[in-house]
Amino acid sequence: MGTPAEDCIEFLERICWGGTPQCPYCQSTNSTAIRQERRYHCNTCFNSYSVMVGTLFHGSKVPLAKWFRAIHLYLDxxxxIKSLSTRDLASRINVNKNTAASMLKRIRSSLESDKRLLKAILSKRLEDSDGTE
Structure with missing residues (x-):
């Protein structure tokens, strides 16, 4: 078991890719791992990518563990959507209110575009709280 960030990335890789990295730019599975960064280099289109490209986490500096907690707090x-204010989320996951507002906006947007990912994250949190996995 690694750090919480590594655990979250491994979880995302399992649910998004099923264990085989796929380039979000050309959909190729012909890639090479860049281990130091938890990224991959596509040998077809020559772009580098991670599992977060194309998700609500892309470009965010907020740790994935805080994202997962925010999703669990905001959605059942x-x-x-549960009743949760921006300030309440900010204090519960220890970020400022502007960051919390941005996170809630991305989560709401993902409700329309990527329900499968959100459901998987919620089920992981439920499994973790049950002590099973």
């Missing part, structure tokens, strides 16, 4: 298991 049926993807219904």
């Amino acid at each position: 298991k049926d993807l219904k």
Whole structure:
């Protein structure tokens, strides 16, 4: 078991790629791992990428563990929005209110575009709290 960040990235790789990295730019699976950065280099289109490209986490400096916690606090298991203010989220995951507002905006946007990812993250949190996995 690695750090929380490594665990989150491994989890995302399992649910997004099923264990085989796929380039988000050309959909090729012909890639080489760049281990120091948890990124991959596509040998077809020559771009580098990580599992976060094309997700709500792309370009964010907020640690994935905080993202996962925010999703768990903001949504229930049926993807219904819970009553949670920006300031409340900010204090509960220890970020400033502007960061929390940006995170909530991205989560709401993902409700329309990437429900499968959000459901998988919510189910992971439920499994972790049950002590099973």
